[in-house]
Amino acid sequence: MAKHKSFTVATKVNVYFCDPQSPWQRGTNENTNGLLRQYFPRKTDLSGYSQADLNKVALRLNQRPRKTLDFETPASKLHASVASTG
Template sequence: HWEGDLVIGARGASAIITLVERATRYVMLGALPESRVSEQVIDTLTALMRRLPAELRKTLTWDQGIEMIQHPVFTLATDCKVYFCDPHSPWQRGSNENTNGLLRQYFPRSSTDFRTWTQDDLDAVARELNGRPRQTLDWQNPAEVLHKHLVATAT
């Protein structure tokens, strides 16, 4: 079960998609080099989710942003149901909000232009975050916890 959002760059001119798996805190980031209109967001989000086995893409919780207006297209393409938070209720996506805070260490709000970041660049940042131990995971890192989950479901 995933939580998602956009992280916006300097002057609101660019954005990336952030996805966080609730139980493992595993992070995936998606480049939006052209714009953050719904079609672009849905295409990138679909590509990210298709990286995962079907067992890991059951639900996605998002805020009330207009970028998800075409969410039925995403659900048809991925078989992942989309749920929306109540307005002005970021705590309903707490894992994602926490992760977005961590991402600001990499991408300062005042100076980041995400149009200069490729998907490969964002994958490298996600790998670094996924290798970072978390207190909430008993000092394991998200990649280890996700791996254990995958092994447990495969047997």
């Protein structure tokens, strides 16, 4: 985290941190990390995975029902949200 600025410059990937006054953000972050650990153990070098491999994991996670979403999937919640704005 201390080198987030140099990381952003080198990779052109923005780095975001949880707001200190929003404890729910941290819980969501930790939950997501736990889900990702099912596919990529700690200190996994992601350079050994293709973009197709990473896309498969993202698809599986986005199609997984979540208790915090009343057992709906993130994909279905996003679809409903986008559909309601169109």
